[in-house]
Amino acid sequence: MDDAQRVAAGYRPLSEADLPRYLAGLPGMADRLGGPPAGWTVREVGDGNLNLVFIVKGPAGGVAVKQALPYVRLVGESWPLPLSRAHYEQMALAEQARLVPGRTPAIRHYDERLALIVMELLEPHVIMRRGMIAGTRYPAFAAEIADFMARTLYFTSDLALTAAAKKDRVGAFAGNHALCKITEDLIFTDPYRVAANNRWTSPELDDIAAAFREDLDLHVAVSRLKLKFLSAAEAMLHGDLHTGSIMVTEAETRVIDPEFAFYGPMGFDIGAVIANLLLNYLSQPGHETEPGGRRAYQRWVLDTVGEVWSRFRDDFLALWRANPTGDAYPPDLFQGMAGAARLEEERQAFMDRLWRDTVGFAAAKMIRRILGLAHNLDLESIPDRRLKAAAETAALGMARTMMVETERFPSVDAILARAEAAGASVRA
The missing domain is CATH 3.90.1200.10 (Aminoglycoside phosphotransferase (APH), C-terminal lobe)
Structure with a gap:
């Protein structure tokens, strides 16, 4: 079974409504954002061709969340695409961070099952x-x-x-x-x-x-x-x-x-x-x-x-x-x-x-x-x-x-x- 099939077995796309609950369950994330999850703001801001991208902010800070979709977002479900691309992205980010520290967003969490990466929020970039x-x-x-x-x-x-x-x-x-x-x-x-x-x-x-x-x-x-x-x-x-x-x-x-x-x-x-x-x-x-x-x-x-x-x-x-x-x-x-x-x-x-x-x-x-x-x-x-x-x-x-x-x-x-x-x- 390849990576795409294995990730897809428990996969579901997250929404603005259910992302706070998911993040609250991650170690240290509540402290990073601050305050109760009900007070966090979530915006889906993806304007690219492939993925969901969310900005999540709380009283203490924020994170960016990127989740792969099982198709090309620009075209729709008629063009399927493996979720395993999130695996290669986080691997590349880790290698780039090793070679050129501080030039990429830091990875806060990677969820292979959901094809999702939680990253440093870049502001005011x-x-x-x-x-x-x-x-x-x-x-x-x-x-x-x-x-x-x-x-x-x-x-x-x-x-x-x-x-x-x-x-x-x-x-x-x-x-x-x-x-x-x-x-x-x-x-x-x-x-x-x-x-x-x-x-x-x-x-x-x-x-x-x-x-x-x-x-x-x-x-x-x-x-x-x-x-x-x-x-x-x-x-x-x-x-x-x-x-x-x-x-x-x-x-x-x-x-x-x-x-x-x-x-x-x-x-x-x-x-x-x-x-x-x-x-x-x-x-x-x-x-x-x-x-x-x-x-x-x-x-x-x-x-x-x-x-x-x-x-x-x-x-x-x-x-x-x-x-x-x-x-x-x-x-x-x-x-x-x-x-x-x-x-x-x-x-x-x-x-x-x-x-x-x-x-x-x-x-x-x-x-x-x-x-x-x-x-x-x-x-x-x-x-x-x-x-x-x-x-x-x-x-x-x-x-x-x-x-x-x-x-x-x-x-x-x-x-x-x-x-x-x-x-x-x-x-x-």
């Missing part, structure tokens, strides 16, 4: 996507997300782990294939074919959507990315690392919702962050209250894209130099000054390859958010339909070039220049 739509700057974000990605990716890779330890970890997450299947279909396949769940701004984007379905160069490029996603178990990924899975204040960054966690290609997580920043950049004209009012903010977004990659590259290389503990690139093969120089050259080449992967995966993420099932609020909330379609058209054009002609983007500066050109077309 907000979902980063919503803050960026409002034009709020987050000065700490670039450095902190770069550090998070560098540490979680490096220390779960063959560069830091023995082969046996790495294989054990790959095996521990291998059962999360149902969530991987969502990614495989919704990101790498459906936007390029006729699929029931696809949607886009119609009729404005009809011709582009049709062209993408016939574009064999694009189909080859995305299929190569999909193959890498399927086969390259390079490190433990968050698996859904975008600005909707990040909570922030101006001074702190926290990463949430790693239920898509598995071992895959490092560039997928990095590309997801960069893609969502680029989409926000292109959406900004649609959120202006006066012409040109968000130009300075757009500059900050692009600077943040550049800083995320440059800091990540520096952080990852520093970890590799200081912690050469894995079975890949054994240090005794690179002795002496000549060996050290050759290894450093290879490290730089590794990062160049990772950048190319990042560009391709970022492009795939951008395309799926416009032509696939689940869209970004950055674009969806633009009130002017003409501006919305213009931003989406610019994003799709940029993304296609990034995916099919990746060699045109040897550095992050090339991406920034292309984004500026795309942004100019939105305002034209």
